[in-house]
Amino acid sequence: MNLPADAVTALETFQAAAGWEQRARLLMQWGDRLPVLSDADKVDANRVHGCESQVWLVGSLENAHWQFSASSDARLIRGLVALLLARVNGLSAVELRQVDLPEWFNQLGLSRQLSPSRSNGLNAVLQRMNELAG
Amino acid sequence: MMIPSPWRADFPAIAALQRQDQTYLDNAATTQKPQALLDALAHYYANGAANVHRAQHLPGAHATQAFEDSRRKAAHWLNAGDCGQIIFTHGATSALNLLAYGLEHLFNPGDEIVISALEHHANLLPWQQLAHRRELKLVVLPLDVDGLIDLDTAASLIGPQTRLLAVSQLSNVLGAWQPLPALLAMAKAHSALTVVDGAQGVVHGRHDVQVLGCDFYVFSSHKLYGPDGLGVLFGRHEALKQLRHWQFGGEMVLDADYQHARFRPAPLGFEAGTPPISSVIGLGATLDYLVGLDQDAVSAHEAALHDYLLKGLEARNGIRLLGKPQLALASFIVEGVHNADLAHLLTEQGIAVRAGHHCAMPLLKSFELAGAIRVSLALYNDSEDLERFFEALDQALELLR
Numbered sequence: 001m002n003l004p005a006d007a008v009t010a011l012e013t014f015q016a017a018a019g020w021e022q023r024a025r026l027l028m029q030w031g032d033r034l035p036v037l038s039d040a041d042k043v044d045a046n047r048v049h050g051c052e053s054q055v056w057l058v059g060s061l062e063n064a065h066w067q068f069s070a071s072s073d074a075r076l077i078r079g080l081v082a083l084l085l086a087r088v089n090g091l092s093a094v095e096l097r098q099v100d101l102p103e104w105f106n107q108l109g110l111s112r113q114l115s116p117s118r119s120n121g122l123n124a125v126l127q128r129m130n131e132l133a134g
Numbered sequence: 135m136m137i138p139s140p141w142r143a144d145f146p147a148i149a150a151l152q153r154q155d156q157t158y159l160d161n162a163a164t165t166q167k168p169q170a171l172l173d174a175l176a177h178y179y180a181n182g183a184a185n186v187h188r189a190q191h192l193p194g195a196h197a198t199q200a201f202e203d204s205r206r207k208a209a210h211w212l213n214a215g216d217c218g219q220i221i222f223t224h225g226a227t228s229a230l231n232l233l234a235y236g237l238e239h240l241f242n243p244g245d246e247i248v249i250s251a252l253e254h255h256a257n258l259l260p261w262q263q264l265a266h267r268r269e270l271k272l273v274v275l276p277l278d279v280d281g282l283i284d285l286d287t288a289a290s291l292i293g294p295q296t297r298l299l300a301v302s303q304l305s306n307v308l309g310a311w312q313p314l315p316a317l318l319a320m321a322k323a324h325s326a327l328t329v330v331d332g333a334q335g336v337v338h339g340r341h342d343v344q345v346l347g348c349d350f351y352v353f354s355s356h357k358l359y360g361p362d363g364l365g366v367l368f369g370r371h372e373a374l375k376q377l378r379h380w381q382f383g384g385e386m387v388l389d390a391d392y393q394h395a396r397f398r399p400a401p402l403g404f405e406a407g408t409p410p411i412s413s414v415i416g417l418g419a420t421l422d423y424l425v426g427l428d429q430d431a432v433s434a435h436e437a438a439l440h441d442y443l444l445k446g447l448e449a450r451n452g453i454r455l456l457g458k459p460q461l462a463l464a465s466f467i468v469e470g471v472h473n474a475d476l477a478h479l480l481t482e483q484g485i486a487v488r489a490g491h492h493c494a495m496p497l498l499k500s501f502e503l504a505g506a507i508r509v510s511l512a513l514y515n516d517s518e519d520l521e522r523f524f525e526a527l528d529q530a531l532e533l534l535r
Binding site for chain 1: 472473474475477478479482483489490504505529533534
């Protein structure tokens with residue numbers, strides 16, 4: 001499967017990152033670049049529960065391709081969510097169901113962010129995305 | 135100034151964690167275990183496990199002997215003397231649920247249960263749900279600005295309707311001794327039952343249930359350097375007589391036929407089924423180890439470390455402490471920094487602290503916080519642990535600001 005252009009950039013950047021500090025800086029940069037989610041979308045119905053911070057996720061099919069938007073009040077989870085969206089936005093419904101998201105974070109060197117004891121909420125975000133994607 | 139811990143080498147996991155570049159400062163959640171406990175567990179399993187109180191055979195006799203020795207040691211740790219009994223449960227949460235169900239018959243609609251605003255969910259939810267079941271009023275004692283239960287308000291809220299008072303000795307978020315003697319006296323003046331949640335308190339210093347005068351005192355083994363899956367419930371004899379049997383099964387019964395049964399009194403009547411035998415034996419070994427320490431030296435060490443922690447936090451800009459911690463731990467937030475971000479970066483640097491609501495959501499909500507970072511200390515921590523934490527904190531804040 002071809003990677004979306006943003007995902008290629010993410011992969012190159014994160015695979016070149018040396019050490020936790022650089023990864024953290026990159027995560028924050030990616031989080032800062034995430035398009036602003038409108039206040040109208042920051043409602044309880046779009047909240048992803050099970051996160052230490054507030055995370056919102058909305059998604060819809062546009063011309064048969066998924067477009068997700070998201071935000072969080074915490075910067076590092078916002079970065080993680082940005083990396084997630086870089087991988088999935090623009091995929092068709094079939095493609096989205098096939099993509100191995102834990103493996104995606106593994107390739108980025110961020111698999112530890114998905115460990116079950118982590119309460120940062122990335123797992124909850126993935127679960128919510130699966131629900132939205134049916 | 136260096137603050138070494140003379141007991142550090144007694145806890146082999148600390149060195150193992152250090153080899154994994156982990157600095158363990160989440161001791162209010164659970165503690166590392168002394169070698170004495172590891173030896174006792176290995177000895178029990180290597181020399182013949184057996185069920186307790188049932189069999190006439192020799193392994194059963196040995197296990198029962200060790201099990202009952204631990205009961206005696208737990209009673210001694212609390213200086214229970216002859217005033218009450220120790221019941222083993224599957225955790226502090228189980229012990230509090232046992233009380234909330236076993237005492238339920240004493241309550242009538244309109245009666246009041248009094249707790250405080252700082253209770254851990256374990257000492258909130260069993261009473262909240264009991265209140266729902268029996269149409270009782272759950273009265274919540276507010277805190278003063280330092281995070282202590284406000285005694286003036288308590289005096290007006292504890293009254294003739296109060297049937298039971300259940301309060302923590304030491305908050306797992308605020309780290310301050312609560313004014314138990316005054317609160318217990320108020321409850322007793324109205325003939326209310328008194329329950330002390332000692333889950334945090336029992337770990338620091340020695341406590342005397344005869345002096346405290348509470349009806350029930352609850353703690354969990356794993357926070358006191360013991361095995362997990364084990365809670366300890368002390369009950370005063372007169373109070374235990376009011377406790378009805380809750381969970382039913384093996385060995386808690388005196389006589390049974392298909393339609394009826396009669397049950398044992400405390401303690402065995404409240405220990406249905408096979409108890410956590412190895413954990414009970416292990417706790418006995420931990421208590422032997424702790425009794426052998428110079429308690430004054432331990433308290434002085436913990437106080438010096440706590441002082442070091444507070445001074446380090448106060449020296450940094452923008453840090454706001456929750457309450458006014460006196461010992462054991464400090465919870466804080468940093469102005470303008472999300473605690474989830476800070477927790478993330480501390481984790482990246484191998485600092486094991488707790489972030490979040492600490493199982494006390496209503497308390498955190500009262501501070502209008504979604505979460506906080508908590509650093510909690512044990513007797514094996516030293517000033518180098520705290521230095522590593524401060525370095526990581528500075529690094530994290532530099533990145534985040």
